[in-house]
Amino acid sequence: MTDVVLDGVDKVYPGGHRAVRNVRLRIEDGELFVLLGPSGCGKSTILRMIAGLEEVTAGDLWLNGTVANELSPRERNVAMVFQEGALYPHRTVRGNMMFPLEVARDDRAEAGERVVELARALGLNSMIDRLPRTLSGGQRQRAAIGRALIREPSLFLMDEPLSSLDAGLRTELRVEITALVRSTGTTTVYVTHDQTEAMTMADRIAVLRDGVLEDVGTPEQLYRDPATVFVAAFLSTPPINLLQATAWAVEGQGVVLDLGRQRITVPWEDPRAAALISHHGAPVIVGVRPDALSLAGDGPDVPLPAPPPPSALDAPTAPPAPPREPVPPATFSGRVRALEFHGSDWLAYAEAGMPTVDANEVGRPADAPAEPEPPSPGLAARLRGLLGLAGSGAPEPAEPEEHAGHHRRSDLVFRIASGERPRRGDEVALAVDLDRVLLFGADGVRITPRLRR
Template identity: 70%
Template sequence: MTDVVLDGVSKVYPGDQRAVRDVHLHIREGELFVLLGPSGCGKSTILRMIAGLEEVSEGTLWLNGGVANDLSPRDRNVAMVFQEGALYPHRTVGGNMMFPLEVSGSDRAEARAKVTELTRALGISSMIDRMPGTLSGGQRQRAAIGRALIREPSLFLMDEPLSSLDAGLRTELRLEIAALVRSTGTTTVYVTHDQVEAMTMADRIAVLRDGVLEDVGTPEQIYQDPATLFVAAFLSSPPINLLQGTAWAVQDLGVVLELGPQRLTVPWSDPRSPSLISLHGRTVLCGIRPDALTPVHEGTPGRTLTGRVRVLEFHGHDWLAYAEAGIPTVDANSVGAQRKAATAGAEQARAVPGGLGAFGGRLRGLFGRDGSRLEPPPEEEHEGHHRRSDLIFTSGTRRPDRGEEVRLEVDLDRMLIFREDGVRITPPRR
């Protein structure tokens, strides 16, 4: 086993094309660590630098406490599985899995026993004497995984090994892979663009975007407490509601979030309110997952949004509804796209000391004591809307009617609030 440390690692290709930007990352010994992100985000490049197939342009790569920048792939004791299982076509499944042991000079009887045991664990024992050309894609990939595992490497690297398989087989294999690598205790770095694979397999996940590390944490942490709006949106199925609004601090209410024609109120008791004060009069972005919106008959003032049901989707266990609400929405891919921080979310919105302070007089001119507007806000133009101004919500087994007007209670504690650049207004808890 080994641990992996990337200390300010970057990869620069000719023409100053930066595929990876100043990544700081510690992959712990024995961990199943997933690199997650869209195509072209740099996750496979990081994997190849760890394997020694790509040179590190800047920074230091450490393997098991030693600098590995100049180590050859052979000296790193890593095993790698690619998208397509690269098997020797002239060898059987058993012969492919035996090959690494033959090269290392292992005892032949012991090697056969290990192959037999591993093919049984992978569910391919009946195919041990078959040639790769007679196998399905899933069977070939199992054999490739077995050939990598049988070497007992100190580090196991997997580059989207399930991406070419059908959905049912991916589900089956991801469970087997996770169980196998955990049973061996081998440090594993797994690359995928599939959020379900990442969430179900990983001990921890690193989310990448345009070569920049956006967030690192356990699946629960980055889902429930994401550092950036991009992470919140990428790890969301069904899609998270990304709403654009303006924050107004109101002395006797809290911070009013003006979302187009609708409003939510974050009370002063909320720990996010000091950070929101500093954003008074400025754009904020709110992330609300569909299951954080509950249809109600009478909503609580300051916690309720309304809309008219436009589209319905039946998902078997519940209904997913899209309600026209008139609230501006934003595209996660356009928010913060030019931000070049090495680790997003490290910044914290500056709280304004002393409560409302100098804002007090202006606030009384903007809102009455009940929060009603006394004068209109300045008009602003915003770009990046990626869909209609719908609120997406789940309604359980009850099927709403198209055209029905609904009231949706918002779980404010679960609502995520971001600055205009997509960074959380308060840092995530890690």
């Protein structure tokens, strides 16, 4: 068994592309640790550096208390499973799993017993003498995992091993892999872009974006107590509501979060109010998960808190005395635009007139790779002319912009039980569970205390 420490690790490729940026991370002995993030975030690069397949540009990589920057992959005693299992096509399942033991010159009889035992644990005993081409995708991947585990490595590395499988098989194999890895006690680093895999399998998760480590914690910690807007949004299905607001500290009330047409108040008794004082008059991002909203009645009959008067918007240096008047309940209102049936409940979208935030555009490193720009209309027209597809060469109207993956409308997403479903077009009021509201600065970093245990 082994533990893994990344101490200020960087990876810069020829040409200057910085794939990993000053990552500091500790993976404990026996832990099932998941590296999670979108494509291109550096998670597979980190895995390959741990395996010795990529050189560390800067910083130190420690394996079991030893600096491993210069160690070869063989010296690190790691086993790796890739997206495609890459079995030897001319060898049976038994032959593939026996191969590492043959290379190590283990006793053949003892090795054969180990192969049969592991094949049984992987559910492969009935197909142990079949060739890879006769197996399903999931069976081949299980055989590849068996071939890696049979060596009894000190460190097990898995690079998106389920991404090429269908949804049902992914779920089944996810459970099997988790149980098997935990039964062996082998330290495992698992790379995925799938938040469901990460949340259901991991002891702890590291979330990466643009090569930067955004947050580390248990699945529950990252979901309930994220460090950044990006983490809150990435670990959210259905998507979290991210709303643009301005914070105003108001004597006798608390910190009013002005969302344009609507507002909610964080009372002074709430510990988060003190942290918000320094953001008086500044933009903040309000995160509300769909299950933190519930139907409270008909929208038009629910009064909204009055906006703070200009004379009251001087930021106090300390929290004022408790409010003399009760703070209005945290409530949003809107008109139901769309409903989606999800079996046990419904997901609703309500037009609320509040500006939303795209988490992908908040808090990115200044030198993060930008999305490639499409060719200008003039260049596109010239290319079409050269290919004989257009005669005049005159620029054509630009194509409509693609949807970028976030809800640009000022919609609130919320869950509702089947029995209390409103209809499209209904005005609704939504009670906000203020204790579950997440507050971030304009840079996407939490501005209220995190309660990690």
